[in-house]
Amino acid sequence: MTSQKPTARAETQGVLSARAVTKRYGAVQALAGADLDVHAGEVVALVGDNGAGKSTLVKAISGAVAADSGTIEFDGKPVRITRPQDAQALGITTVFQDLALCENLDVVANLHLGSEARTGGVLGEIRMERAARDLLASLDVRIRDVRAPVAALSGGQRQSVAIARALLGKPRMVILDEPTAALGVEQTAQVLALVGRLRERGLAVLLISHNLADVRAVSDRVVVLRLGRNAGDFVTAQTSQETIVAAITGATAGAA
């Protein structure tokens, strides 16, 4: 299902590198100096218990919140990300858990939402439908009727549409927030296969998940956060589930 090839993370240039990121909400220190590296062609899973700082770190990278301190480098150059537009301009795109789809519109319209093909003010329906068909085919996403409203699709198909839409902007890095949380077994498999294809396209993928089975199935590396700090960085293929769980719960210090 997922690609079996070993990753070559040591040689690839890092796409995103965050160092010593902190963020405080009132009395709560959500992030207390977290580091994160994500490379091109690599799926990194970000895991941790509730309140470990996963969401805050992702929000700091996607521009939903501004970090209090710390540095973020993109392609080796220091960047400032304080607004969602900053992240988008760098080529970082986020698929949030609520997917942000318009259920009354069809798949084609949702894929092009906000960036409709047009001539004058008139919609270029044929161009958009062809682009949608080609994009979905290249990702091996099967939707019988791209003119059906999104309300008629399954949860896995909706997730796939949301991910496909993220790709239309030709991003370098995709952040997926709990993409399999609400899905059944078969649909989870579809979405994980899609995540694998993002990697094959050379994208940097950051996957936030609670589900360690999914994490082990698709990720190349697992980064564990605990109480706002890094608690481990593992190569997935060489690490047992027990080791990851121990790092999440704080039973052991993880391998750096």
Added chain:
Amino acid sequence: MLRSVLDAGRDRLRRGDLGSLPVAVGIVLIAIVFSSLNDRFLSAENLTNLALQMAATGTIALGIILVLLLGEIDLSAGSVSGLSAVAMTLLYVQQGWNVVLAVLGALITGGVIGLIHGLMRTKLAMPSFVVTLAGLIGWQGLMLYLLGDDGTINLPFDRGVAQLSDTWLPAWLGWLLVVLLWAGHLASTLVTRQMRVAARLAVQAPVWIVVRSAALGLLLAVAVVVLNSDRGVPLTLVIFGGLVVGLDLVLRRTVWGRRMYAVGGNAEASRRAGINVTSVRIMAFVGASMLAAVGGILAASRLAAVNQSSGGSDILLNAIAAAVIGGTSLFGGRGRAYAALLGILVIQSITNGMLLLNVDSSVRFMVTGAVLAIAVAIDSLARRGAADGLR
């Protein structure tokens, strides 16, 4: 071939998308009931009157659809139609403006009012129910103030605006219009199909095109035969029909229309996709009030006057009911411009039929209310059935 047509239909039914089917059935039922009770109901003269009666409220209903698509409401449309008509009349009759400029003045009045509503909705974050409720009362007050003590201003019968309601297309022009509409529809269908084939996209079975085109042609031809056998196609019907067709094209084929549906479907998702939700909302209120102004002018033209009850009584409620009966969702994102035409046809047929039968207006209100309730109930049931089916 036939199979694919049936499949498409079954898919839509399973989604709870009944389309215009219930309304169409309703109109046929209404026609059967009233024509069996009174043989004048389906006479050419009465149907022509029906067409004249529909235009003003139907145009206001078009505007209501714009705001309903966003999940908003406009309770002020009746008052705005009355106020705009009074503004037009004052400019035309008392200030002696050219008729075109006076009409333009009324449209601008409507547009400015819509802009005020839109700004209050978006910048002050007031619920549209309250904004337009204030408008309902306030703009009616302004209209009464402008009308002054007389309370009525007549429009000259023989020229200008009043002539709109007394202009009939000659028979040949009516037929030309039908042929152009039908050929235009067929041509655009065929061209689109050709382009889709060239782009190797899925196309409808040819039998579907033939059926639809034939049905459209038949419908238009019957309408023009009936209207021509009385006084001809009324100009007000052409204006109303033109607005319906025009708005339908704008909503379905332009970027602006697509964004109306997007914001109505999921405003937060639209905002994140970079759509300027505020400007879409303001535009909807401006459009609604301008269409209300057009409706007000059509009503004034038919009456050849404006008076204290212009835009009052049940005009607003009929316009909202027409939009909803025609299949526009109150929760946003669903509905088409044709809903105004179908909905007002239902409501006006009932009113017209009851008047022919000399039924008291108490009964008329009860029947109209029941039809509105049934229309929404059918839609809700279809939707719930579909939701269960998908699970």
